[in-house]
Amino acid sequence: MAMLEVKNISISFGGLKAVDDFNITIEKGQLYGLIGPNGAGKTTIFNLLTGVYKPDCGRILLDGQDITGHKTAAINRAGIARTFQNIRLFKDLSVLDNVKVGLHNHYRYSTLAGIFRLPSYRKAEKDMDERAMELLKVFDLDREFAYKASNLPYGKQRKLEIARAMATDPKLLLLDEPAAGMNPNETAELMNTIRFVRDHFDMTILLIEHDMKLVSGICERLTVLNFGHMLAEGPTGEVLNDPQVIAAYLGE
Amino acid sequence: MKAYKKKVLVQNTITYALVIASYLLIQALIAGDLINSLLKGLLVPLCIYVILAVSLNLTVGILGELSLGHAGFMCVGAFAGAFFNQMMEPSLPSDQLRFLIALFVGAAVAAAFGILIGIPVLRLKGDYLAIVTLAFGEIIKNVINVLYVGVDSRGIHLSFKDVASLGLEESGRVIIKGAQGITGTPKTATFTIGIILVLITLFIVLNMIHSRTGRAIMAIRDNRIAAESVGIDITKYKLMAFSVSAALAGVAGVLYAHNLATLAATPKNFGYNMSITILVFVVMGGIGSIRGSIIAAVVLTLLPEMLRGLNDYRMLIYAVVLIVMMLLTSSPRAIEMRERFFAFRKTGKKGA
Ligand SMILES: Nc1ncnc2c1ncn2[C@@H]1O[C@H](COP(=O)(O)OP(=O)(O)OP(=O)(O)O)[C@@H](O)[C@H]1O
Numbered sequence A: 001m002a003m004l005e006v007k008n009i010s011i012s013f014g015g016l017k018a019v020d021d022f023n024i025t026i027e028k029g030q031l032y033g034l035i036g037p038n039g040a041g042k043t044t045i046f047n048l049l050t051g052v053y054k055p056d057c058g059r060i061l062l063d064g065q066d067i068t069g070h071k072t073a074a075i076n077r078a079g080i081a082r083t084f085q086n087i088r089l090f091k092d093l094s095v096l097d098n099v100k101v102g103l104h105n106h107y108r109y110s111t112l113a114g115i116f117r118l119p120s121y122r123k124a125e126k127d128m129d130e131r132a133m134e135l136l137k138v139f140d141l142d143r144e145f146a147y148k149a150s151n152l153p154y155g156k157q158r159k160l161e162i163a164r165a166m167a168t169d170p171k172l173l174l175l176d177e178p179a180a181g182m183n184p185n186e187t188a189e190l191m192n193t194i195r196f197v198r199d200h201f202d203m204t205i206l207l208i209e210h211d212m213k214l215v216s217g218i219c220e221r222l223t224v225l226n227f228g229h230m231l232a233e234g235p236t237g238e239v240l241n242d243p244q245v246i247a248a249y250l251g252e
Numbered sequence B: 001m002k003a004y005k006k007k008v009l010v011q012n013t014i015t016y017a018l019v020i021a022s023y024l025l026i027q028a029l030i031a032g033d034l035i036n037s038l039l040k041g042l043l044v045p046l047c048i049y050v051i052l053a054v055s056l057n058l059t060v061g062i063l064g065e066l067s068l069g070h071a072g073f074m075c076v077g078a079f080a081g082a083f084f085n086q087m088m089e090p091s092l093p094s095d096q097l098r099f100l101i102a103l104f105v106g107a108a109v110a111a112a113f114g115i116l117i118g119i120p121v122l123r124l125k126g127d128y129l130a131i132v133t134l135a136f137g138e139i140i141k142n143v144i145n146v147l148y149v150g151v152d153s154r155g156i157h158l159s160f161k162d163v164a165s166l167g168l169e170e171s172g173r174v175i176i177k178g179a180q181g182i183t184g185t186p187k188t189a190t191f192t193i194g195i196i197l198v199l200i201t202l203f204i205v206l207n208m209i210h211s212r213t214g215r216a217i218m219a220i221r222d223n224r225i226a227a228e229s230v231g232i233d234i235t236k237y238k239l240m241a242f243s244v245s246a247a248l249a250g251v252a253g254v255l256y257a258h259n260l261a262t263l264a265a266t267p268k269n270f271g272y273n274m275s276i277t278i279l280v281f282v283v284m285g286g287i288g289s290i291r292g293s294i295i296a297a298v299v300l301t302l303l304p305e306m307l308r309g310l311n312d313y314r315m316l317i318y319a320v321v322l323i324v325m326m327l328l329t330s331s332p333r334a335i336e337m338r339e340r341f342f343a344f345r346k347t348g349k350k351g352a
């Protein structure tokens, strides 16, 4: 069974059909790319998958479970985590706490246990700290754990968003332009990190990216979107050599 | 990691220590007869203001929602607590015990109002809470001014007209008498009890902030969309913060009701002005800073009294102090300087 199966979803805003009859099937463990020109509807698809918008029609299946029309928080608990094109961190919380918010649903104790510092609080907080530090180490953020999130340099903020998403222990990770604003060195390092996440956590990843070096470097399959329509779909090498794709997106 | 944990611990300890030290100092001054009766009369109100400011900071600073009706929750708590006290007087002769239970009653009733308002309003995206709480504060005050409640052997009777329409038995007692409010509640509140309630408030608020619940609340404040995307139940945690905030305001109300012979809902004690005064404490102390709220509440309550002798210049000095406090607590440069002054930050960053 596919990890993600999207069947014929569409959405329009007023008169604009932002996504029209979109389909995608992603197998478990795949590293999948979603590309296309500005305004093609890529971020809108992420918003549809995570319940920020409800599709006008169509169905979304995660690991066989129908999540169409569910609320964002419920969809995360079902197993989809994401990052944002315009970084959305908990800016006044520490780097560590950002990740611990991601762990929220996996280490539970009641509000009263928290206020009275009961053993369940101590145990869960200790486990959370350990787990969060492990994750931060993967993203090379462990030394900055006490920083306020907004004080991190830009590239590290992007990584922290991925760490926070991973903390929710997802089945499917959505990355919206993870390399945006990064220099070539940072991008190369990010590619390694994404590959590591996939291999180490056996993660299924769907990513939006404009950086073709990153896309051709790590994505196994691609879907190309243009004005809300699917232009092409298939293995990375084939799609990038498709004359239609070259004409519409890649250019000369 | 240890140093980081310790930083939080040290900060919280300073806050508690500040309260306890002030208490001991004032007790010493009282013992030495070095304090005038005017100031003595302000001690319980100071505790009330501190509880109000700290609890409002939970809504404004930690949850990041604007509430303009905090005095409304105080009002509800005060009347619920005083009503309970008088109703139970025949069956529970101990003033202290009734006061103690009244604190819980006031907190529970205020929390219930918080939930009632919060459920419809906190679901909405946008600043609707400010408007609705503002209306709530004004409405509750006006409702209580026309409310008559009495008890007799058949139970509690309620009317919005007058005493006669309560239809009480011969042996019945009227407890809430419209605009006259509630009279004859025993003055059980003391400075010591006030300080204990301040410490309990701090315990609840500070421990909540530094727990899973508090992190979820602050995550919603910092970025609602991101908080949802990591599976946080937005409405639940907004409601949690808001109702705890309301409950603690209710506790302040009960303390208030037990510090006066007559409890009536006037614009002065429970009106819009009071809500704004508390908000000023929170803003002046630095939004989100619990210790700041305490200091601002104390300074801004005492200052006008201290300056009484200066008559003409009183409001001028008050205004200057407001501006200086605002600069100290809100300007980035001042915050940076303060942080450098207290070098705790550094040790937190280096120790892993
Ligand atoms: N909430 C909304 N209301 C109205 N129009 C919207 C909304 N969200 C997206 N759109 C429109 O839908 C289209 C697709 O936007 P989207 O953000 O998905 O593009 P994108 O492919 O992510 O582009 P980019 O590469 O620039 O990030 C755009 O024309 C955008 O203006």
Ligand SMILES: [Mg+2]
Pocket: A042, A043, A044, A085
């Ligand atoms: Mg986009």
